[in-house]
Amino acid sequence: MTPDGAGEGARAGTVVAAVGFTLVVQSITSMAIISPAVIAPVAADAFGVRPQSIGIFVAAAYCGAMISGLAAGALIARFGASAVSLLAVGCAAAGLMLGETGVLALVPVCAALIGGGHGLVNPASSDILSRAAAPGRMALIFSIKQTGVPIGGALAGALVPSLLLALGWQQALLALGAGSLVLAALLSRVYRSPRASRAVRHFSLVDALRGLGAPIRLALSEPALRELSLVSFAYATMQLTLFTYFVSYLNLELGYTLVLAGLAFSCAQAAGIVGRIVWGFAADRLLGSRAMLAVLGFVMAASGFAAALFTHDWPLVALLAVAIPLGASAIGWNGVYLAEVARRAPAGQVGMATGGTQFFTFFGAVSGPPIFGIIASTTGGYGSGFAVFSVLPLIVGVRLALRRPA
Secondary structure (H helix, E strand, O other), X not given: OOHHHHHHHHHHHHHHHHHHHHHHHHHHHHHXXXXXXXXXXXXXXXXXXXXXXXXXXXXXXXXXXXXXXXHHHHHHHHHOHHHHHHHHHHHHHHHHHHHHHOOHHHHHXXXXXXXXXXXXXXXXXXXXXXXXXXXXXXXHHHHHHHOHHHHHHHHHHHHHHHHHHXXXXXXXXXXXXHHHHHHHHHHHHHOOOOOOOOOOOOOOHHHHHHOOHHHHHHHHHOHHHHHHHHHHHHHHHHHHHHXXXXXXXXXXXXXOOHHHHHHHHHHHHHHHHHHHHHHHHHHHHHHOHHHHHHHHHHHHHHHHHHHHOOOOOOOHHHHHHHHHHHHHHHOOOHHHHHHHHHHHOOOOOHHHHHHXXXXXXXXXXXXXXXXXXXXXXXXXXXXXXXXXXXXXXXXXXXHHHHOOOO
């Protein structure tokens, strides 16, 4: 092999290792944040709460993710992105295992640990992938990593019910947490990223807390990052709205059977997985990330407006014709967005920039579903909520299409 060939082979090996490492971490932490929702119907009585209270747990977890994401840049600079990734898995595992106690007062701690781990993942993985991937393939590489989110959801849906039947909910939580720790130990042996900065020799929790505002200031001070923060907020509201209300819309309001509603939702999820790869490839090879994000905003808005027109007379084929592009856009945008953040971040500050813009992503995830619920309750229908929530991605898409990049 020629020296050039050897270099290309080594570079390809680095990319594969980085993608594999970050994909597994993303899958584990996504499984951890979704698993409590699967366990809630069984465990709610033991905690003395209603199963519907899981919504409060999810909101608390995302609040924890918002805060930990802000601390991620400083942690990466001191300890390295791979170490922070392993810390993310450790936090998620600890949160799951602590839930085994069945003590209601500890539930907020569980949510904070699981959400805190989840919030560290994107800044750390963006730092790793931005160093490994060639600039012309970043959107695709980041999008492949982001398939870990639906993979984690699939793992939760497949593993948790079986563990519940075999072990009971408390032992199931222990098994999930212990399995996550074992995977983290294995990952620590096969991959280690370089530290982002050798200059950071001293680190303390106080310093990290004092620096929580720095990522937000960075995201708001850089025009490109400020724009991407708006993009992520708008698209995240639609994404979480789809996750939270789509099945209820079809089943409770329109009268479709739960099987048909679940089928439409599953097709939307599958389209999101495929979309992440397709949009990443198109962003790298055809349109560029900014134009691709604009297109996704238009598809999201058009599909959302179409969903608002659903009636109980629509055939399944027509439902799927809307659900598939809605899922492909509302679930599939994240990888292109994260790659663009990494491109636009100041040198050496990918983790901090990702944490800052991610704050607005999670803010959309936390605030979107309650606002949608208020709209649906006030107007008397889920369709009105989908119509209103489609306006914001449309505005963002128009802005991206008409404004010159900073």
